[in-house]
Amino acid sequence: MGGLVSIADQNRSFLALLAARESEDLGLALSALLGSPVAVQDLSGSVIFGSLDLPAQGRVTLRLEQQPIGYLQAPLAEPALCNAAARLIETLLRALARGRAEAARPTADKHARLQAESPQDIAPEDLQAQYKALSEQFDARVAAEVKLSDERQRQSYQAERLASVGALAAGVAHEINNPIAFVRSNLSTAETYLVKLDDLAIAVKNLPGGEAILASTDTEFTLEDFTALLRDSIVGVDRVARIVNDLKGFSNVDKPQEDVVDINALLSTACKMAEKKLPPGATLICELGELKPLLCLPGHLSQAFLAVLSNAAQAIEGKGSEGELHVCSRFDGRQVIIEVRDNGVGIEESALPRVFDPFYTTRAVGKGTGLGLTVARDIVRAHGGEIEFDSLPATGTKVTMTLPD
Structure with missing residues (x-):
């Protein structure tokens, strides 16, 4: 005791x-x-x-x-x-x-x-200097521990957020896919009926007084216009179906969480979606090299690619027909390299250290969340890769993503 x-x-x-x-x-x-x-x-x-x-x-x-x-x-x-x-x-x-x-x-x-x-x-002033240096080291260690803790919490939040977005996309894709398939089937059936109606109109026209009957009901114009309307409807429904397929890709619907996929296929899909965000007249150039299939989370990588491409598309909004967005991929024997370059407004050097910070954006209030590049970085790093950001004001920006083989 x-x-x-x-x-x-x-x-x-x-x-x-x-x-x-x-x-x-x-x-x-x-x-x-x-x-x-x-x-x-x-x-x-x-x-x-x-x-x-x-x-x-x-x-x-x-x-x-x-x-x-x-x-x-x-x-x-x-x-x-x-x-x-x-x-x-x-x-x-x-x-x-x-x-x-x-x-x-x-x-x-x-x-x-x-x-x-x-x-x-040891003189007292030397002891004081040593203590001051030790105190500064302690402060640095505390700051490092706090930063590490914050980083882990943010990564956990982003993982939960990605899972929620994936679940939402999966639900939307499922809910839209069934009625769209139903409508597309009905439009195809209507197209076959229209062919029969057109044949009937031709038969009536060959009958005595048939032309007068068709003219009184404006049948020829109705059939011609209805054919155009039906074709436009089919094009629109097919476009919605493609969007649903893109959503499936982003949410990993009907696929294992990890899959061996063609990275170029993911890039192509992301490019098609980003192309809709380009200003009128701007050019999107894709130069995709031969890549080995890669084990990855396809939905997450697609989201990262789209975030980077969307950011580049926004950067060339004021360039009009002079705006250019280049996307290229290659394999250097060790890793997959993806580069996204634009000739947009660029970013000041003082702002470069913050481009991956959550909620940081150079756009006007309400024009951006400031999370796109943050999420892209976290996804790339989760795959064991890295993302680099180089930019010059009024010259443009290059984002380089690397993924290990």
Whole structure:
């Protein structure tokens, strides 16, 4: 029992030592970092330093040598930030513990060690500089942990979002496909009936007085116009059917989640859909090289390709007939390379680091969500690939996507 009390007292003394040396600066820094009042408590809940009477939520256990020694309390902080700050405090506590262990060494041992490590005593200002450098390293580590946590949360959100979009597309494709097939079948039947009616009109015309009968009912014009209307209807229904097939491709309907597919086929489909978004007179040039079939998530890659192509189409909106969009694919022996180039407005160099940030867009409010390139990057990286973005103002943009073989 005495040993346990000694360990508890020792741990509390570490916390107290931390409070005595760093409480003001550390408390202010933690509060600013976490956006919350903070407190450091021992295992009994007694406040070592920081705010009193904080709510119970937002409490993270502090450990030293795998043993709980206290708590960090920050009720208003994000969990990821609070955990990162707790790791920072634990690092400081380990440094204090090592310092106390060093202080407990016999004087002769310490003197010999100092002599071996340095010919001179370390000046206080050097210690301060070392502490400042260590503090900056801690800040960088905290920022890195927070960024990693945010990235994982965003990827999880995007995965859920993609799954939801895929389910929605699958539902729309299914609901539209059945009535469209029914209408297309009826139009085909009507086309055969129209041929019979045309034959009947010819037969009536050859009868005595037949021409007068047809003229009185305007039959010839009606049959001719109805034929044109029927053909236009068939073209429209076939176009809707193609859109449904495209939706099936994006949602993986009737296919396994992963499939070995022709990447050029996915690119061709995405190009056809993006072509509808081009400004009048603009040119879309596709140069698709020979590629090996690739194991992938076809629907997700199609969405990534369409997002990049749509972004390029928007960039050449003001170019009119001078607007050009180039899409090419090739295999370099190790990976599939897809390039999308436009001669649009381009992007300022200062904005390039943000092009893949969620919700960032250079378009006017209400004209874009700022998620297209973010989703495209996440999809490409999920396939083990990379996406690069090069742009010059008033010159154009090139997006390069690579997918490993």
